[in-house]
Amino acid sequence: MTDLSSVTVLGAGSYGTALAICIARKGQRTILWGRDHDQVEEMQQARENTRYLPGCQFPDLLELEPDLSKAVQASDTVLVVVPSYGFAEVLQQIAPDLRPEAGVAWATKGLEPETGRLLSEVATDILGHDRALAVLSGPTFAKEMAQGMPTAIAVAANQPDFVDKLSKALHCDRSFRVYLNDDFIGMQLGGAVKNVIAIGAGMADGLGFGANTRTALITRGLAEMTRLGLALGGKAETFTGMAGLGDLILTCTDNQSRNRRFGLAIGQGKSVDDAMKEIGQAVEGYRNTREVVALAKRFNVEMPISEQLYKVLYEGKAPMQVAQDLLARAQTSENSGA
């Protein structure tokens, strides 16, 4: 199994499967690895991921591979699509098997648990400074992508050649438009913060509030994302682009979002545990609320919405009290840093 033009996707959840379907549908050999051997076997038989992406048939060029080493050795483009809490573990596992020239990209949206590091820092630590690295981010629900609905995303990398290569592998004139972005930091930060704000938007709707509240949260959430992103070295334009405002709007307004649905359940009075069980898939914003708030403190950035969400998720504060406390904050200029 060696083919220079193939792409290996690691992670057979909803998004890994959707990306693998999109790449294979373009006519590119694509290898999909999942850690659950039984699930991989079942997908092979059904030519469908009945657990995470039911109803989306696999193109012929999509191959299933249960052996991680073989999957990694097969391609010079490896796309990691596991949740942020499994990211470092997967990179450690694949490091010995990567081809010397292979680039590693990820579609994971989040920060490293506990440390709050950007995933590019985690990847550089494990794979070294010379390895080509890239991130994909933008408003892209797995199911709509897999169904071939028109979708746009952005890609940023630490090496320009890898951005080109990756965007060519993904871009499809019929349905999947890939924008290039040179802001590796901002792209990662946007994807992590939007999940936190989406929990807040869901929570507001769960409390019975309406479009005014949701839109205020999106707008002020964007201000929080931008402040933190700029403090970390990101570019302002990124936060009004695909990985910023684009993904905020998508995730805060549509119930396909797990983060939004998680917030809805909490707003309706469910416990964190029950809400998590109800979703049954990755809810990145839950853990990342903690990391985002810690990062904001470290960089001395004000993020009142994220801080209040932290209190609900980790300190048991009532969502309605959070709404009242946010409204009761001292009046401020819209353009100030708070």
Ligand SMILES: NC(=O)C1=CN([C@@H]2O[C@H](COP(=O)(O)OP(=O)(O)OC[C@H]3O[C@@H](n4cnc5c(N)ncnc54)[C@H](OP(=O)(O)O)[C@@H]3O)[C@@H](O)[C@H]2O)C=CC1
């Ligand atoms: N779904 C979407 O629409 C989008 C998702 N994303 C991002 O993609 C990432 C993955 O999310 P998504 O696919 O949706 O999540 P899902 O919950 O649908 O699936 C998660 C997948 O990751 C696997 N997994 C979890 N931990 C590990 C690990 N340590 N090693 C290997 N595999 C692991 C799970 O395996 P198992 O089943 O065995 O637990 C499962 O296959 C997230 O960061 C998310 O934010 C980005 C854009 C859109």
Ligand SMILES: O=C(CO)COP(=O)(O)O
């Ligand atoms: O990131 C996503 C769409 O761009 C998916 O959002 P959720 O993880 O909230 O489902």
